Amino acid sequence: MKITNLPLSITLVFLNITKPFLNKRGLERKFYFKGEMSMRYLILLTPSINWRDGVVLHNQPFMPEHAVYVQTEYNKGNIVLAGPFGGSTGGAIVIDADKEEDVVKFIENDPTVKNGIFSFEIKQWDYKMSKIENENPGFDQGYIDYKHKIQKELGII
Numbered sequence: 784m785k786i787t788n789l790p791l792s793i794t795l796v797f798l799n800i801t802k803p804f805l806n807k808r809g810l811e812r813k814f815y816f817k818g819e820m821s822m823r824y825l826i827l828l829t830p831s832i833n834w835r836d837g838v839v840l841h842n843q844p845f846m847p848e849h850a851v852y853v854q855t856e857y858n859k860g861n862i863v864l865a866g867p868f869g870g871s872t873g874g875a876i877v878i879d880a881d882k883e884e885d886v887v888k889f890i891e892n893d894p895t896v897k898n899g900i901f902s903f904e905i906k907q908w909d910y911k912m913s914k915i916e917n918e919n920p921g922f923d924q925g926y927i928d929y930k931h932k933i934q935k936e937l938g939i940i
Contacts, residue, residue, distance in 0.1 A: 821879040823863065823908040824886045829873040833899035840871035848894035849901075856889060863915065873901065877908065 835843055853876065856862050860879075867874040880886045886905055895901040911920050920926075934940045 821861075821881055822883075823910060824878050824880060824883065825906045825908045826876040826878060826886065826890050827873065827904045827906070828875065828895070828901040829903075831896075831899045831902040834901075840867050840874070843895070843900050845894040845898045845900050852893055883907065 864877040890903050
């Protein structure tokens with residue numbers, strides 16, 4: 784099926800696919816279109832009340848269910864990165880969602896969270912540099928000079 788005479792953004796939403804487009808600096812950036820632009824969030828997972836001391840992370844209770852749960856969301860295209868920290872000290876998930884409430888619902892239904900193996904903290908990620916999206920702000924001496932000027936005007940420096 785060929786779609787013609789539609790703006791690129793409408794075409795991408797209609798097709799519900801990932802396509803690159805140029806950001807304000809003319810660099811290619813990829814987003815997953817689901818009706819509105821998704822935001823990126825970081826979920827930090829840390830041991831909670833039912834964490835078993837002396838047991839490595841992958842052998843903790845409900846860890847296989849957690850792996851399948853996260854894999855399912857990954858397969859839907861929402862998980863960007865996920866995995867444990869070194870030394871079995873917890874883990875992190877980077878996820879794209881339309882709103883923070885979707886992220887809260889996702890993590891609160893994680894078997895390891897529901898069963899007190901992990902507690903969590905959610906941070907909205909306003910990334911500036913990303914190899915995944917080819918996002919490079921091009922910070923240089925000109926940026927330092929510009930910000931110093933503003934900081935001087937504000938009386939910060």
